Amino acid sequence: MFSRWGHFAYNHRRIIPLIIVAAILALYFGFGTKLGERMSQEGWDDPGSSSTAAAQIEMETFGRDNNGDVVLLFTAPEGTSFDDPEVFSAVSDHLTGLREDNPGEVSHINSYFDTRNPSLLSEDGTQAFAALGLEGDGEQTLRDFRAIEDQLVPESLPGGVTTQVAGATAVADALDDGMAGDILRAEVYALPAVAILLLFVFGSVVAAGMPLIVGVLSILGSLGVLSILANITQVNVFAQSVVTLLGLGLAIDYGLFMVSRFREEMDKGSPIPQAVATTTATAGKTVVFSAAMVAVALSGLFVFPQAFLKSVAFGAISAVGLAALMSVVVLPSIFGMLGTNIDRWSLRRTSRTARRLEDTIWFKVPSWAMKNAKLVTAAIVLVLIGLTVPLVGVKFGGINETYLPPTNDTRQAQEDFDDSFAAFRTEPVKLVVTNADNNQLIDIYVQANEVEGLTDRFSAGATTDGTTVLSAGIIDRSMNESVIDQLRAIDVPEGVEVYIGGTPAMEIESIEALFEKLPWMALYIVVATFILMALVFGSLILPAKAIIMTVLGxxxxxGILTLMFVDGVGADLFNFSPGPLMSPVLVLIMAIIYGLSTDYEVFLVSRMVEARDKGASTDDAIRYGTAHTGSIITAAALIMIVVCGAFGFSEIVMMKYIAFGMIAALILDATIIRMLLVPAVMHLLREDNWWAPGFIKKAYAVMGHGSDGPETTGPTGPTRPLDEGEEVTIHEAVPAEETVASRSGRSTAEDEELVPFAELMSRLENKRRSGDSD
Structure with a gap:
């Protein structure tokens, strides 16, 4: 199938790119440019939780609680206080003008300067605050804030009064700005850095440009798809950063594999049409199945109830799918037009066929690992388990101002406000009580105030016949779980309903929902990827090995991420505050890491299986696969690390967490796992690597694996003959029992004139280099 598509792409090489590029541009300019106005800040909660029900009842009964939208914290200069009439009047006039000039955005303002309520003034009289409620609901709240943002801090107040801006909406705006900066950083820094790296890898401007074309088209297309989704369902603003990170990195990786295989085919002297077909049938097929692995891992996020995870899954899967589509649809057609011009505008003139595979580090390191297989396996497994140990100390929390850098103005304002006016925290815990009479309500109120960890007693925020909202602050976020558990233990009178709400309850219930669904996500991903890899590899042992190694990695x-982001290793260097992690982000990084690890595993092992299908022994196939893919997979990992590095400088902790998680996973996978652990374990498994029941082998053959050229019958099933000059130049001696004939069942006497596989490959290679056509 893939070979036929390669021929089709060559025969229509001029029209296919035009159609695809036109479709992508139409998608982006028709929808993608509107993405910013369609994104949501919401989607972190569990829709079926008590906190969500509490918020819904409160909204329907009393409207949105907007008291904590924006907080203006005023600080008097040293030696003065807000009892000074001139200072008092100036601030009061500023707030009055703010309300009168923005009737469509400002709902109300509660402040010390309106009521002279002493609880709104610090004990020493040097700090006071004003709480602004915004008119809009949902995403309109953020638009209202941005409409008045420039007016919040007056140009001057008498005596040098300073003004800080805090509040839930102000924090959300700061987080949104940080994510927008991530996209810009990827465009300004990551793309040029990747272009330079591709030039170094390929040594040719034209070849280096091919993966970039795939990357740019994939990102434009995925943003268009994300915009369409945002018009249908809730898409969190965070999804755009994840889509850009994954889409750009994987698209360039896939393009890199396609270009490398095409140049390899051209180096063999294959005609251009055949080179395009072979590239599509080998690298293209691997790209499609690798993308399927990543998509399956990300689709596991649909198991969870949070809209945030669903929206990220939608966007990331569309980005990965488009990356694979661009690689196998657009690139083969461009290859057909370029031909030998793929090496045009070369910056360095080197012969890629001058060195033997066995002279490369990608051959020598796996060979050493196989010679010391037991020691290497035991040592690496112990190292990986040791790195996992810090995960025991992981802690979970919710999104708040601590996800901003310590130097961020909004974060500092929020922390100053919380310290000075703890009883007015913008994240109170709430009790929404329905169907209670006065006596029952008093009983619940008394029990609630016995809870330990509150900043003050519960107060009645709103009351109607049958529904009452009680609210109180929590001394520290680390006590959220304890307070919620105590509130759940309240003895509720019969017929009365008590819903525990507010941000603290939402965070705790979100964590509980995630861990309830996590086993189902794990089961789904493992089973689905196992089936896919079994079909790709024609084996049941190789998928099992891949999954075990992925879990170890x-x-x-x-564990490394816990050391950094919970325990604080490197916090000062990378400008973030250690603390509890958002549980949805942990689940997201698990899906991403699993997808990336299986992605690279497919690229590596597929080349081993390809060699095995041509008659190679197990050890020869391991060396062949690692040596042929080593430099390319390493380059692909470096490119992904460069892209992740741009996001590692994000102002948002959750984005740093994902970026550094991907970097750590890539480094581990590209070094000790792929170069050492995989060869060592496969050497120990020997012939068991290739075992599968008959129906798996049949499915493997039906899907076209091992049959991209003219078919013959080989020792492991349908195979194709070696292409002239195929580089399997492995010169180590092979025992007589490992000859092709002996593996196919012939007697020793019949084998006397047969040569080992490696020696046969060496002879073919020497003939090619000497120009002998016999």
Whole structure:
């Protein structure tokens, strides 16, 4: 199938790119440019939780609680206080003008300067605050804030009074700005850096430009798809950063594999049409199945109830799918037009066929690992388990101002306000009580005030016949779980309903929902990827090995992240505050790491399977696959690390977490796992690597694996003959029992004139280089 598509792409090489590029541009300019206005800041909660029900009842009964939207914290200069009539009047006039000039955005303002309520003034009289409620609901709240943002801090107040801006909407705006900066940083820094790296890898301007074309088209297309989705369902603003990170990195990686295989085919002297077909049938097929692995891992996020995870999954899957589509649809057609011009505008003139595979580090390191297989396996497994140990100390929380850098103005304002006016925290815990009479309400109120960890007693925020909202602050976020558990233990009178709401309850219930669904996500991903890899590899042992190694690598990565983001290793260097992690982000990084690890595993092992299908022994196939893919997979990992590095400088902790998680996973996967652990374990498994029941082998053959050229019958099933000059130049001696004939069942006497596989490959290679056509 893939080979036929390669021929079709060559025969229509001029029209296919035009159609695809036109479609992508129409998608982006028709929808993608409107993405910013369609994104949501919401979607972190569990829709079926008590906190969501509490918020819904409160909204329907009393309207949105907007008291904590924006907080203006005023500080008098040293030696003065807000009892000074001139200072008092100036601030009061500023707030009055703010309300009168923005009737469509400002709902109300509660402040010390209106009521002279002493609880709104600090004990020493040097700090006071004003709480602004915004008119809009949902995403309109953020638009209202941005409409008045420039007016919040007056140009001058008498005596040098300073004004700080805090509040839930102000924090949300700061987080949104940080994510927008991530996209800009990727465009301004990551793309040029990747272009330079591709030039170094390929040595040719034209070849280096091919993966960039795939990357740019994939991002434009995925933003268009994300915009369409945002018009239908809730898409969190955070999804755009994740889509850009994954889409750009994987698209360039896939393009890199396609270009490398095409140049390899051209180096063999293959005619251009055949080179395009072979590239599509080998690298193209691997790209499609690798993308499927990543998509399956990300689709596991649909198991969870949070709209945030669903929206990220939608966007990331569309980005990965478009990256694979661009690679196998657009690039083969461009290859057909370029031909030998793929090496046009070369910056360095080197012969890629001058060195033997066995002279490369990608051959020598796996060979050493196989010679010391037991020691290497035991040592690496112990190292990975050791790196996993810090994960035991992981802590979870919610999104708040601590996800901003310590130097961020909004974060500092929020922390100053919380310290000075703890009883007015903008994240109160709430009790929404329905169907209670006065006596029952008093009983609940008394029990609630016995809870430990509150900043003050519960107060009645709103009351109607049958529904009452009680609210109180929590001394510290670390006590959220304890307070919620105590509130759940309240003895509720029969017939009365008590819903625990507010941000603290939402965070705790979100964590509980995630861990309830996590086993189902894990089961789904493992089973689905196992089936896919079994079909790709024609084996049941190789998928099992891949999943075990992926879990080991994931555990080590999460342990490293816990050391950094919970325990604080590197916090000062990378400008973030350690603390609890958002549980949805942990689940997201697990899906991403799993997808990336299986992605690279498919690229590596597919080349081993390809060699095995041509008759190679197990050890020869391991060396062949690692040596042929080593430099390319390493380059792909470096490119992804460069892209992740741009996001590692994000102002948002959750984005740093994902970026550094991917970097750690890539480094582990591209070094000790792929170069050492995979060869060592496969050497120990020997012939068991290739075992599968008959129906798996049949499915493997039906899907076209191992049959991209003219078919013959080989020792492991349908195979194709070696292309002239195929580089399997492995010169180590092979025992007589490992000859092709002996593996196919012939007797020893019949084998006397047969040569080992490696020696046969060496002879073919020497003939090609000497120009002998016999």
């Amino acid at each position: 994931m555990g080590a990565t999460l």
